[in-house]
Every structure is written in structure tokens, then in C-alpha cells.
Amino acid sequence: MAKISYVNGRYVHHAEGAVHIEDRGYQFADGVYEVMAFYNRRFVDENLHMKRLARSLAELHIKPPMSAKAMRMVMQELLARNDRIDGTVYIQISRGVAKRDHHFPKIHDSSIVMVITGAKMPKAKEVREGVSVITCPDLRWARRDIKSISLLPNILAKQAATAAGAREAWLVNDKGIITEGAVSNNAIINSKGEIITSPKDNNILGGVTRETVLNLASKAGLKIVERSFSIKEAKAAKEAFLTSTTSNVLPVTRIDGIKVGNGKPGTITMQLLELYYQHIYKQTGKRWS
Amino acid sequence: MAKISYVNGRYVHHAEGAVHIEDRGYQFADGVYEVMAFYNRRFVDENLHMKRLARSLAELHIKPPMSAKAMRMVMQELLARNDRIDGTVYIQISRGVAKRDHHFPKIHDSSIVMVITGAKMPKAKEVREGVSVITCPDLRWARRDIKSISLLPNILAKQAATAAGAREAWLVNDKGIITEGAVSNNAIINSKGEIITSPKDNNILGGVTRETVLNLASKAGLKIVERSFSIKEAKAAKEAFLTSTTSNVLPVTRIDGIKVGNGKPGTITMQLLELYYQHIYKQTGKRWS
Numbered sequence: 001m002a003k004i005s006y007v008n009g010r011y012v013h014h015a016e017g018a019v020h021i022e023d024r025g026y027q028f029a030d031g032v033y034e035v036m037a038f039y040n041r042r043f044v045d046e047n048l049h050m051k052r053l054a055r056s057l058a059e060l061h062i063k064p065p066m067s068a069k070a071m072r073m074v075m076q077e078l079l080a081r082n083d084r085i086d087g088t089v090y091i092q093i094s095r096g097v098a099k100r101d102h103h104f105p106k107i108h109d110s111s112i113v114m115v116i117t118g119a120k121m122p123k124a125k126e127v128r129e130g131v132s133v134i135t136c137p138d139l140r141w142a143r144r145d146i147k148s149i150s151l152l153p154n155i156l157a158k159q160a161a162t163a164a165g166a167r168e169a170w171l172v173n174d175k176g177i178i179t180e181g182a183v184s185n186n187a188i189i190n191s192k193g194e195i196i197t198s199p200k201d202n203n204i205l206g207g208v209t210r211e212t213v214l215n216l217a218s219k220a221g222l223k224i225v226e227r228s229f230s231i232k233e234a235k236a237a238k239e240a241f242l243t244s245t246t247s248n249v250l251p252v253t254r255i256d257g258i259k260v261g262n263g264k265p266g267t268i269t270m271q272l273l274e275l276y277y278q279h280i281y282k283q284t285g286k287r288w289s
Numbered sequence: 290m291a292k293i294s295y296v297n298g299r300y301v302h303h304a305e306g307a308v309h310i311e312d313r314g315y316q317f318a319d320g321v322y323e324v325m326a327f328y329n330r331r332f333v334d335e336n337l338h339m340k341r342l343a344r345s346l347a348e349l350h351i352k353p354p355m356s357a358k359a360m361r362m363v364m365q366e367l368l369a370r371n372d373r374i375d376g377t378v379y380i381q382i383s384r385g386v387a388k389r390d391h392h393f394p395k396i397h398d399s400s401i402v403m404v405i406t407g408a409k410m411p412k413a414k415e416v417r418e419g420v421s422v423i424t425c426p427d428l429r430w431a432r433r434d435i436k437s438i439s440l441l442p443n444i445l446a447k448q449a450a451t452a453a454g455a456r457e458a459w460l461v462n463d464k465g466i467i468t469e470g471a472v473s474n475n476a477i478i479n480s481k482g483e484i485i486t487s488p489k490d491n492n493i494l495g496g497v498t499r500e501t502v503l504n505l506a507s508k509a510g511l512k513i514v515e516r517s518f519s520i521k522e523a524k525a526a527k528e529a530f531l532t533s534t535t536s537n538v539l540p541v542t543r544i545d546g547i548k549v550g551n552g553k554p555g556t557i558t559m560q561l562l563e564l565y566y567q568h569i570y571k572q573t574g575k576r577w578s
Contacts, residue, residue: 005310007310015309017309017310017311018307018308018309018310019307019308019310019315020304020306020307021294021296021306021307021308021381021402021404022306022404023315024444025315026308026312026314026315026381026438027322027381027438027440028438028440028441028443028444029318029438029439029440029441030440030441030444033316060441060445090389092310092315092316099406100379100404100406102440102443102444102447102448102471102472103444103447103448103450103451104444104448104451113310115310115311115389117388117389137431139430139431139432140430140431141428141429141430141441141442142426142428142429142442143428143442148441149315149316149317149318149441150318150439150440150441150442151316151317151318151319151391151439152317152318152319152349152430152437152438152439153430153431153432153439154317154391155313155317155319155391155392155393156349158391158392159391159392159393161392162392162393182391183391
């Protein structure tokens, strides 16, 4: 079955999916995106993703290309046209095509692209043993709360991690505070069992998985402290983990080569992962064995 | 004569110019660009632009899609195929098409797009009376020295200026220092006749027009001081101006509604503009009357 993507009103063979060279997404990074996981062809936390997408568009004054209802119909149609049981849908919306000029065009037709790909879940070994992260300076712009396609600093940090053989880069500001990962949120757990994670402000993207996991943790009676934490504090933590749509809850067992706790995935982290698996199961029927 | 653009090896009708939806320029702002002016079909400061383009590519480890010589040939061919005597060429190069993953693809074929447009020179009235600028917080990432397409903060600032009826937004960091404009470099002139402009570091893009104008000023015996200046200092300056490929040297006569000096274009500014006109004339034969 050929891979089919959705581009501005048409379902096309993926290889033929194209946008105009003067799409403002291409010339100015003037757009936003979402990545949503699905299992058994059912989306995880669809409402939260759609809500965040609407917020990102509103923050940048980009007109939604269609109603949320219509967008969900396209997502369903793409699932029907692609041969994937589990996977992710990537949705990108830009301010559309206009003669190149920095200020917004007076009127605009937003562009929308959707692409289905296979699931990119962590390997069993990564979950069992935990992953390594490196730290990098946080070079990003000041509005990380918007899920924009202005991702050049993120890819440079992720590339640095990949080159170092690490799973992710944790971004450190000029005060030594870890804001979040290049492509994920993160948290540490101290010796009192408190889950410490950066507050939801302009310094981080409010991750959907982050939000869900914090809700699950709270319901399970775990203590959550939303505050900044330093690189020093992270390296001295008992446990650490990261969250994202494609990582679920992933134990972090090394930061810059330094063992976190005893160097093995922590018990609270694994409890959170189990709770998150149950959450996915309730929404999609997907089981991890 | 139809508008012809160049896209990845082909000369195409501009309306049909397209790139793949998974071009990393579209998904990640993973690319760089240049804008070069031409008059009488001759480029202004071509060597400086080509040098900067090579630097931007090298900083991001993006493979040049072709030799500089080949790129210049495409530029000439585009001039021949388009009906423009004066105008600009826009050149964009991205890391090319790859399945979406933040880290760099192991191998990549860079994408290249070139578009010719008409000259967008300042209006006679803007030169005669000067322009207004507003100030905005500088929200950009930390590597402004790279001419990347990660321009979302720039377009938001430029849009704020446009909405306020101003020509440009001057970007102010959290210490009250003006770094540069959203789409231009800038300078102020104090009562001693010294030209004060931000030093060429990671906080600003090293503009080609900036460099040329500073060289011309230096040869004319004017004093140049490359140092940071504050918003307060700018508002108390005797003269102010901005430079860019499409603005030449443009007098700034109001900052946030406050008159600069006597509210008219300054004499040194107009001297610099005249020197810049002569510079363009020498390279292209273009005369401003």
C-alpha cells in the first residue's frame, strides 16, 4: 500500500507531496506543528493535541485552515488510506504562500500538511536500561511555549546528542538551569520521591505527554513540584526521565556520562511508565508486553 | 514574460516552483538564505554575499548544493530568463529532503531555490524625510550571525512595526541594548559625529550593506565605533540610520515616536547614502537622481 499524505486539500502519494517555494513555512519558519501517536488506529490524547495546535495558531495569528472537526476527519481518512496500525501523524500548518515580505500578508490561506509514519517507540533496551543525555547551551528563541517549526536550535542540539551517542540533549540556560530537552520534556526525582519538573511558561513547550504523566502521578498520590532545576541538581538526583509523544516515559540513567542515582531506571519512573501504558491502553487498547 | 524561478536543477514557471513537504527547510527551518540586489542586471557586492552564504552553510554543516561558480551561472541564467533590469535574487538552501527526524540525515542532497523579484527600494519620501522605527524585545535565538531561515521572531517583530505604521522594529535585549533591526542593521551617530554600531558577533547578522557602508565611511575619514548602544542612547542620538540590501542607507528620524536629533535625516547619514549610491554606480552603472 503506497504511503498517502494530505497536502492542502488533496490526498497524494507521499513522494509527490509538495508545497510552493514561497510558502512562508519554507521561507520564514512561519508555521506550527503537532505530532500525535496512534495505536490500533486510535489517537492518544487527541483532544489535548488539538487544543495545543489551536493555541499555537492563535499565538501566531495564523488562520486555522479548516475547523477542528474537519481536521479530525482528514486524520481519520489518512488512517484509512495508509497501512499503519500503530504510528504517528505529523500535522504542519503554515501562514501559506505569499510574495516574500517579512510582515504578514494582508489576507492568507494557511497551508496544511499531514503525514503518517510508523511508530518510533523507544527500544526495549532503552526502557530497560535507561538512556544517556548530554547537556547543551539552550540557544532557542524566547517563545518555546509555541510549537513552531522554528526548530533550527533544536535540531542542532539533537544532532550534538546523536553525535555523542546520547538519546537526547538537555538544554541549559545561562544560569545553569535545565529548561527541557531538544525534543522532549524532562523531570528529576529527589531523595524524598518528589517529581521536580520545569514550570509551564515561555521557557518550555507544554508537552501533552508531560501533562498526562503529571496528572497520572498526581492521581497516584505522588508529589509534584513544578519549579526550575539546575544541571547540578539533576546530576545529583535519585531518578530522572524524559517524556514525549514518541518516547512515552523514558528513564534517563546518565547525564553527561554521570550516573543518575544507581545508574538504573528508578522505581518511580517505572511506575509512571506503567501508569502511562495503562493510559494508552484505555484510549487505544494497545498493550505493551 | 513569465516569471521563472530555479528549483533544484530546473528552471520552472514561478507558480509551479515546489519543494517536497519533508524538505527540512519546511519542517525544521534547517536552511540558510541570501538576498542580493542587482541593477542593470549586475549584482551588488556579489562576492561578499557568496562568501557569507558559504559561511552560513559551513556553520550548519549543510553541503553546498553546487560550486559557487555554478551558483553564479544559475544566477546569470535566471537574469537572462526574467524580465527585470533592477531587482533582487533570493537564494535559499536547505539540508534537503529526509524522513522527519531531528538529527541530521546521514547523507543529504541539499535543496536550492532561487527567485528573482523586482527592486523594493525605499520610497523617495522615506529617504527625504526618514523613517520611523519602533523597539521590540529581541526574542531571537543565540546565533543571529548565521543567515538562517529560522525567522519567526523576525517576522513577528516586523509585523509589529508594520501594524504600528513604522518601517522597522529595533530589537532590544534584556539589558536595554539594541542589537539590530528585524530585517536590517542599524547605527546611531553622536554629537561628536561618531558612527556607533553593534559589533559583529553572535548577536547580529553581519550585514553586507553594513560592512560596505562602514568601509566607505572609514575611507571618507569618518570615525566608527563598533560597540553596543542602549535604547536610551539611541533616542538621544544626533542621527540614526539602518542598512540592508533593499534599504541601502535609510535615515531613521523617529524611534518609538521620539524625534532623533532635529527629526530630519542627518548630514552624515546622507553623506553615507551618497557614498553607497556611488558604490552601487561603480558596480552596476545604476544612478539615483
